[in-house]
Amino acid sequence: MSIIEVIIPFTWNMNYVIREILWRFLSPESFRNHRNLEQTSIIVCKTISYFAYFSLQCAAWLRTVATFTRCVSLHHQCKLRxxxxxxxxAKRLSLTIIIFILFINIPVFVINGKRYPLNNNSSTNTNGTSEVKCYSSKFFSIYEIVHLMLYNFLPFMIMIICNIFIIRKVRESNNRLSFSKRRRASKRSSNQERLTKTLIFVTILFILFTTPSALFYILVRHKINYRNLVTMSLSNLATTTHVLSFLIYSVTSTDFREALVGIIQRKNSVIRLSSERRSMIDVPESDIKQRTPSKSLKKTEEL
Structure with a gap:
């Protein structure tokens, strides 16, 4: 989930970075010919839009599963615990969600992106005769509703209900414990309580940061002045919560930090081993023979 949340800002802000920084200063011709990165080719349009929708929905549902799992784990009488x-x-459930969302977004990859005859008044020009347009199909007027259901409404409802049960359960357990018992509480229970508070805080951030964009897309369907500026600002606000979530996990969760350090150390060890093997391959055969003593020399030394 953390990896996907780190990817989200890159997929949704890649267009702004390449257009406003790279093209504007390094390639003025591309900046004049293309208003957006998706207009460079149909395959770029399909790929960026597909992974943008997939990453948002996947992060929302993985967070929903984490909240639901935490809610169930606090209720000892639940059979699913x-x-x-x-x-x-947990791994199988997460993998199932990822595969399901990959398949449900296939229509975005198939339908999105078409070439239209170049308008003489248009400032965009991809190959001189036609231009690529993304999100121009009527399919997206329907799919935006599906996306709002998958990314906003359904995860909102599940996470709010689960967090209500989590807060009630934590309060009940704290009321049952006296002050002296709380001081003797084990380290594991304190870590579990910290994890619960982290999940609640991350869920509240997710709801607060993504609700404005959802309400805007639902209520403001008609064209308004500065619509692009408003949608870009709300999209950036929604993606900010995913970056903040990664930072919150890093600061508050000891298990997350240990897992992250373990992944980095494992990657460094793999790189070091591959470089050592590469250096062994590059060593000439004559040098290897000089370094390794012959069998006869070993026998004389033994005698």
Whole structure:
């Protein structure tokens, strides 16, 4: 989930970075010919839009699953508690969600992106005779509703309900414990309580930062002045919550920091091993023979 949340700002802001920084200063011709990165080719249009929708929906549902799993784990009488607490079950559930969202966004990749005859009054020109337009199909007027359901409405409802149960359960458990018992609480219970508070805080951030864009797309369907500026600002606000979530996990969760350090160390060890193997391959055969003593020399030394 953290990896996907880090990818989200790049997929949604790639267009602004390339257009306003790289093209404007390094390639003025591309800046004049293309208003957006998606207009360079149909495959770029399809790929960027597909992964943009996929990353948002996937991050929302993985966070929903994490909140639901935490809610179930606090209710000891729930029958699902034993299954959801297993790491293997969590991996399978996450993989199922990722595959499902990959498939459900296939129509975006198939339908999005078409070439239209070049308008003489248009400032964009891709190949002199036609131009690429993204999100121009009527399909997106319907799919935006589907996206809002998958990214905003359904995860909102589930996370709000789960967080209500989590807060009630935490308060009940704290009321049952006296002050002296709280001081003798184990380190594991304090870590679990910190994890619960982190999930609640991240969920509240997600709801606060993504609700404005959802309300805007639902209520403001007609064209207004500065619509592009408003949509860009709300989109950036929505993607900001994913960056903040990664920082919050890094600061508050010890397990997350240990896992992140382990991944980095493992990657460094793999790079070091590959470089050592490459250096061994590059060593001439004559040098290897000089470094390795012959069998006869070993026998004389033994005698």
């Amino acid at each position: 034993g299954k959801l607490n297993r790491a293997e079950t």
